[in-house]
Amino acid sequence: MLTDIQKRWIDALRSGKYKKGKKFLCSHGHYCCLGVACVILGLEGKESVGSVYFGGRNRVFAPNAVKELGLRSPLGLLKEPHKDLVSLGDMNDRGDFTFEQIADYIEANPGNVFVQ
Secondary structure (H helix, E strand, O other), X not given: OOOHHHHHHHHHHHOOOOEXXXXXXXXXXXXXHHHHHHHHHOOOEEEEOOEEEEOOEOOOOOHHHHHHHOEOOOOXXXXXXXXXXXXXXXXHHOOOOOHXXXXXXXXXXXXXXXXX
């Protein structure tokens, strides 16, 4: 079963509010799926040279955010790979999944995404 914060993250990915980016949590107004989660968690973002740093990081999740969201790792490691992709970061960056597709995957496979 999904927690409230996990459901809010899924809803945010589907909202159309966030432009999809790659390699960074947020860069020049474009977000990775994990960057959207940072916003939903209310993490303070500090901008520097076009990138936003959440918890002092701009490429991977901060450890406290991993725990709060219930992820396996700062890259959103999957329990079992999906195709040849091992994390939500891979789905976002290498798999070219849309936010809608990532949201659908998370919702349909919570046991593969979350530790809880």
